[in-house]
Structure formats: C-alpha cells, structure tokens
Amino acid sequence: MTTRSRSAHESSTRAGLAYGLAAFGFWGLVPIYFKAVSPVPALEVLAHRVVWSVVVLGVVLSLKRRWPEVAAALTDRKTLGVLALTTVLIGANWYIFIWAVNNDQVLQASLGYFINPLVNVFLGVVFLKERLSRAGIVAVAMAATGVGWLTVRGGELPWISLVLAFSFGLYGLLRKTARVKPVPGLMVETMLMLPAALIYLAATASHGGLYFGTGSLELDLLLVAAGLVTAIPLLWFTAAAQILPLSTMGFIQYLAPTLHFVLAVMVYGEPMTGERLTAFVFIWVALAIFTIDQIRRQPTGSASGVDSGEDRMNSGIRLPGNP
Numbered sequence: 264m265t266t267r268s269r270s271a272h273e274s275s276t277r278a279g280l281a282y283g284l285a286a287f288g289f290w291g292l293v294p295i296y297f298k299a300v301s302p303v304p305a306l307e308v309l310a311h312r313v314v315w316s317v318v319v320l321g322v323v324l325s326l327k328r329r330w331p332e333v334a335a336a337l338t339d340r341k342t343l344g345v346l347a348l349t350t351v352l353i354g355a356n357w358y359i360f361i362w363a364v365n366n367d368q369v370l371q372a373s374l375g376y377f378i379n380p381l382v383n384v385f386l387g388v389v390f391l392k393e394r395l396s397r398a399g400i401v402a403v404a405m406a407a408t409g410v411g412w413l414t415v416r417g418g419e420l421p422w423i424s425l426v427l428a429f430s431f432g433l434y435g436l437l438r439k440t441a442r443v444k445p446v447p448g449l450m451v452e453t454m455l456m457l458p459a460a461l462i463y464l465a466a467t468a469s470h471g472g473l474y475f476g477t478g479s480l481e482l483d484l485l486l487v488a489a490g491l492v493t494a495i496p497l498l499w500f501t502a503a504a505q506i507l508p509l510s511t512m513g514f515i516q517y518l519a520p521t522l523h524f525v526l527a528v529m530v531y532g533e534p535m536t537g538e539r540l541t542a543f544v545f546i547w548v549a550l551a552i553f554t555i556d557q558i559r560r561q562p563t564g565s566a567s568g569v570d571s572g573e574d575r576m577n578s579g580i581r582l583p584g585n586p
Contacts, residue, residue, distance in 0.1 A: 275506050276506065276507070278502075278506065279502075279503050279505070279506030279507040279511075280503070280507065280511075280515075282499045282500070282502040282503035282506070283499075283500070283503035283504075283507055283511070283512060283515050284515060284518065285496070285499045286496045286497075286499035286500040286503060287496075287500075287515050287516055287518040287519045288518055288519075288522065289495065289496040289499065290496050290519040290586055291518055291519040291520070291521065291522025291523060291526075292522055292526070293492060293496075293586050294364045294369050294372070294523060294526050294527075294531075294586075295526070296485070296488075296492055297360075297361055297364040297365065298364060298365075298531075299485055300482065300485050300486060300489075301364065301365045302474065302478075302482070303474045303475075303482070303486065304474075305358060305361040305362040305365055306358065306463065307463075307464070307467065307473065307474060307475070308361050308486070308489065309354070309357055309358050309361055309460070310459075310460035310461075310463050310464050311460075311464075311475065311486040311487070311489045312357060312361075312489040312490070312492070312493060313354075313453050313456045313457055313460040314457065314460050314461065314464070314490075315486070315487055315488070315489045315490030315491075315493075316449070316453045316489065316490045316493040316494060317450070317453045317454060317457055317490075318490050319490035319491055319493070319494040320446065320449060320450045320453065320490070320493075320494055321450070323446065323494060323498065324446070324447065324450060329446070329447055332443065332444065332447035333447045333450050333451060333454075335443070336441070336442075336443040336447060336448065336451050337451060339442065342441050342442050342443055343451070345437055345438075345440055345441040346441055346443070346448065346451050346452055346455065347455060348437055349434050349437050349438055349441070349448075349452060350451075350452040350455040350456055352430050352431070352433055352434040352437070353430075353431075353434050353452055354452075354456055355426070355430050356426075356427060356430040356431050356434065357586070359423060359426050359427055359430070360372055360427060360586045363423050363427075367531060367533055368423050368533075369523055369526055369527035369531055369533060370523075370524065370527040370528065370533045370535070370539065371421050371423040371424045372423060372424070372427060372520075372523055372527075372586070373520045373521075373523035373524040373527055374421055374424040374520075374542070374543065374546065375421075375423060375424035375425065375426070375427030375428045375520075376427065376428070376519060376520035376523065376586075377517070377520045377524075377543070377546045377547070377550060378406050378409075378410070378424065378428045378546055379427070379428045379431055379432060380513070380516070380550065380553065381402055381403050381406045381546075381549060381550070381553060382428040382429055382432040383432050383435060383436075384399055384402075384403060384553070385403055385432075386429075386432050386433065386436050387436075390436060391436075396556055396560070398552050398553065398555070398556035399553065399556060401549075401552055402549040402550070402552045402553035402556070403549070404549075405545050405546075405548055405549035405552070406545065406546055406549040406550075408545050409541070409542040409543070409544070409545025409546045409549070410424070410425070410542065412538065412541055412542050412545065413538055413539060413541075413542035416538045416541070417536060417538030417539060417542070418538075421542075445497060445500075445501060446497060446498070446501065449493075449497065453493075474486075510557065510558045513554065513557055513558075514554060514558075517550065517554075519586075524543075
C-alpha cells in the first residue's frame, strides 16, 4: 500500500468511525427526545413518527433518486409480503420503546438492546439452523441466566426488554429475506403504517384529544422532528457500514444501550436494585464473551469495501433497535 493510499484509507476509516459513533450515539441519546414529548400519548407520538418519517425519507429518496427501489419492493409480491410482517414488528418495537421512555422504564429498554445481539444468535439457531460455537452457547446461557435471575429474584419479568429484543430480532431475521435495502425498505414500512397513523390522528382530532396543534409550538415542532430522529441516524449508520469492518460495527453498537443505561440511572434516577445489577452483569459478561468470539472468528481481511454498506444489516449487523 502506497503512502497516498494508506493516508486515504486512514481518512476513510476515521470518517466511518465518526459516522458510526454518531449513529449509535444518536440512538443512545434518543430517550432525551422521547422524554421531551412525553406529555403526548405514546400512540400519538408513534403516529407522528410514521407521518414525518414518510416526509423526510421521501425527500432523501428523491435527492438520491432511489424511488425505483421503493417501486420494486412494492411490486414484488414476496418482498411486499415480508415487509408487511416487518412493518408490524418495527411498529410494535417503536411503540414499546416510546411507552417505556414515557413510563420511566429506560433501564428495561437498555437491557433489551443489550440482549438483542444474543437473541439474534438464538433466532439464527432456531430458524436458520445455524450452529453455535462453545463461546456462543456460554454467552446465550449467561444471558438467559441473567433474565431468569431478574425474574425470580427481582420478582419482575422484564417483559419490555424481551419484547424489544425479540421484536427487533425477528425484524432483522425477516429483513434478511427481503430484497430491499434499509432506507427504501424503511420507506415502504412507514408507507404501510401511514394509513393507520393518519386515521388515528384524524379520529383523535375529531374527539378533541389531539395534542398536535393544540399545545405549545415547541411541542409541535418536536413532534414534526420525529421524522428526522428516525432518518438521520439511519443515514449515518449506512454511511459507516460502507466503510467499517463488521467487527467494528458489532462492537460500537453497544454504545446505544450503554447510553440508555447511563441516562436511566444517572439522569432519570431509575432504581438500580441488586437484582437488576446482577442481571446486567450476567448480560455484560455474556456480551464480552460473544463479541470476543465474533472478532476471533471473523476472516482476516473482511474489511470495508467488500459489500454494500446497506447490505450489512442483512449480513449480521442489524440496526440496533432503531429506537
């Protein structure tokens, strides 16, 4: 490698890291946004997220001239069928996350996104007949032990964590079978949710229960910004995935739930009981084992440029909850 090419590679890597840290950092700090709109019912926030995401993604697709990809997905019966299922899953995932933030359950959301990579492994074994390494078996068993400990000793089934982890795990599993990339795919999903969102907003407005347009201008602008909150980190993610190796993307994805954890405990004052801390320790050790094993098993030289960044989600690195 010449000096010039080495310099270009290093510059590209720094840009990829910047995009990756920005994306996962944004997703990690997104509870701040949903706390800001917490006076609004979670279902209305979800409806606004859908409506304004369609608008923002529409602009992005127009600028990049990628509407043919959306049209191809809509006219392919198999792809559209898969996206109809993923629409239900991502809609449920978004709603539960918004509800969790509004109801002071950010800590459970954090746990859900910590265990999500291990749930992906579990689903791969169950549905794709993938084989687990010994380290993978240990990691999954430790994660299950942590959840079991919290349920039995803490007296609470972490249902929010499990719903978030499994809904997004199944979402990623199904999206692997859909021949559409993340940005146009998300556009199709939000378009499928759009009629229900508009009907809900219209019905709520007819009964005088709509917050949008009846409260403060600041709150209205925050609800409109839901489209940017959805689209911006996704674009950063795909930019990073075009450059960085899978191992690097897999490592920095833990930034998002880590920031959720810090916000929950240090900012929002959610209680960290001994049982919860023990469960988190089990999960963290499991993730350390899993991540190290993944890095060691990755073929040498599987770095950037081998595949399209938007294909990374379909080859193991999925959007981390896209909360």
